[in-house]
Amino acid sequence: MIAAHLPILQVIIPLIVAPIALIMRDSRTVWVLTLSVTWVTFSISLTLLIEVLDSGNIIYRIGGWAAPWGIEYVLDKVGAFVLVIVSAIGSIVMTYARQSVEAEIPDDRIYLFYTMFLLCLTGLLGIVITGDVFNLFVFLEISSLSSYVMISLGRDRRALTAAYRYLIMGTIGATFYIIGVGLIYMMTGTLNIADLTVLIPSVSDSRTIHTAMAFLTVGVCLKLALFPLHLWLPNAYTYAPSVVTAFLAATATKVSVYILIRIVFTLFGDVNILEASGLQNILMTLAIIALFTASTIAIFQNNMKRLFAYSSVAQIGYIILGLSFASQIGIAAGIIHLFNHSIIKCTIFMGLGCITLRVGGVSVKDMCGLGYRMPWTMAAIVIGGLGLIGIPMTVGFVSKWYLVRAAFEQGMWPIAALIITSSLLTIVYVWRIVETAYLKPAPKNAPNIKEAPLSMLLSSWVLALASIYFGVNATTTLNIALEAADSLLNGGLK
């Protein structure tokens, strides 16, 4: 009985608990509440993934209303996989969150943070599970608005301008998206994704649909921070509270990538939009520019959070590059990197959160000698860094292997060479951190600091070990990604 309603419970539980959290107010209680919600959603999403893998797509009609009238929740392999990523990161970040939040957010606002976190989680999960383009917009706004608030909770006053900037850019993105949806609705009369997949090919030659396509992709690319639409991201990640950065870096942009996947391969899947509209070349070019530009900028950053924010922009480039190959291996590479990068970046930002808690900042000079002062935290960050470089036996290697393979497969030698060259830039900025932490002595007057609290350390290490585990034994995740890519190319939601 309950099992049949899991798709809606996934979204509704955090949504209902959010106002409850608002009423409870006591920060400790609210944390426990949020923590249990995140773990419940994680277990639900795992159950759903297993179900999808075993017995195919899940379709859930809200209130029992059939599709064009009611809203459908549809879960295929891609969706189920992304759902697991988001909820897993959510639960681990929440396990980690308590001390970090208490240190970085004023006491009287902590309950607000948890409320916003729950709303954001609702939005992100909703985007992934819904089968309706307008409903998707609603969830997109829920997640975006709550993330603006979360970012603005940062201690530094610059968090406010960062959040404001993100608000402007994010709103433009969302508006573009809804304009695109409106145009599509005009031509087809439906908002249901499965119906749109069938109806769009018959009208795809019209200028309206082309315009819709343009609005949709630009809007979503703003949200996923594809170069050069990434300008909101570095400041937002830098000045947000550590927990928020860890959560958003691993989920928000990834879910936006998921929207792009849906638009390109599901909505417009039958008309092969990537080649027909020249979008393939645009995405590929921008992705490659992102790899090089963002990685190069990252090398020169002195604030570690900003450094890794730029690194995120570069890594999003890898994901988009994989998708833009539009082959099974390429899309699988994109999807697997989405998963892998979530793990890596979350590990790193959690580690930086530990450092913020103990040292008070994450600039280069705060990092000096940290390899000895906070050995476990730094080790976790280094494991994450090795993953970014793509050292074998970390998840990053798996992504790189598939990306290079996809490029080779299509005979795009120069692109394979560019992928590899860009990963060399990663070595430079990761190694700069290693040198600072292990080979530069701590400043003379540095206070004695303890390792981070156990719960924070454990959470970071769970992900660090996951990045090794899924690097040594990538067969399971890769098979899911390969199957998901296959279903995207052949049939999608049908």
Next chain:
Amino acid sequence: MSPETTIQAALVIPLVGAVLIAFSGHWPNLRETITMITAGTLFALVASLYPLVMNGGRPSVVIGEMLPGLSIAFSVEPLGLLFAMIASFLWIINSLYSIGYMRENKEKNQTRFYVCFAIALASSIAIAFAANLLTLFAFYEALTLCTYPLVTHSGTDKAKKGGRVYLGILLFTSIGFLLTAIVWTWLIAGDLNFTSGGILEGKASDLVIGTLFALYIFGIGKAALMPVHRWLPAAMVAPTPVSALLHAVAVVKAGVFTVIKIVIYIFGYDFLSSIGTTNWLLYLSGFTILTASILAIRQDNLKRRLAYSTISQLSYVIMATAILAPLSIVGAGLHIAVHAFGKITLFFAAGSIYTAAHKTEVSQLDGIGRRMPWTMTAFTIGALSMIGVPPTAGFISKWYILHGAFDSGHMLAIVVIVISTLLNAGYFLPIIYAAFFKEEEKDNDNGNFGEASVAIVVALSITAAATVLLFFFPGLFIELAQKLI
């Protein structure tokens, strides 16, 4: 114990050792005992595979599937066993030496040193036993990373710079070229397993094979072929035991080992000699042999001189492989073993001089042979082996390489070997002469130093003795190397 279990144990034991060493950091004697026991056990395990492999057994283990269709798998074949036996045997001696060296020089962070050492050995064994290119690549990178803390051990600016060059060149070449080559191979051949006779024959055009071959050769930076050799002199900032075991044996031998593996088991040497697009390697390795020797003459720093000598000697192995004659490939395998014993002796001696006399430059060594007779005798034996003078082991491998070159009519290789022998003599004999026959400078305050501590002297005597013994009893390694062809 079944051979499969033995392989697994050989891979795990050094890691277990590393963990135990990490936890026994507060009790140095216990820590060093654990290192010695681990090294001894490892060697016993590896050596116990010898009879089986000699009888044609190829025990293998699959650990797990890393990527769909690609496993982390291990399989013991003669060349791998040869490499593993040398590395694990010399680890025992080197641990003994390390104890003397690290304590006498009062080095900091000794626990980290021993931990990284054990991990480096685990990686080396994994490289030696790797059954496919993916496994080999994974541990090749692991070896680079776990030796980085050893190179930068002292933490000085110089060490940091050396570490940068070390890591930079090794990672850039391996990710830039080797990884590309491996992915490409996989697409062409659909297989990455090391297979007798190679996996690439008839799968691609000669041009592609030629390009791929070049990617492999330059991707394997650890083989220190010019122009990707600069990391090796840079790595000399490490404490001497690291230079001795890792940068004369484990790391560099992993490089040339990989080259041989790829030539024999990925391309197949019959196939390579039939397409003839690989002659450049002969010239390049010949060039490296001569240039590195000339550079060695110009180094005053003893360890740097030894490093350039290593670069030159590694290219012997590459050149012997590139001749693509059966006998010279046996010579290549043998030279891995022979050079290991000779070069580790030389480094041990250099470290011994540094420990006892705090001298690092060749020009300071006048008359030191009388104060440190054991050390300098060992040094002489090592140097003679480098030159290839009987009765030292260096003669044997050189003989095989020359024999192979004669058989296949590679006059150029012969000329290179002859000239480089002269050059080797040119940069080693003056040191020996100065040490034994020149008068010590009177005016500087040398203090009253004698031999270094017992552990150091015993260690370098053992490897020196082994270098001579290998000349008289080379059967063990020759038989193993002959299984290659």
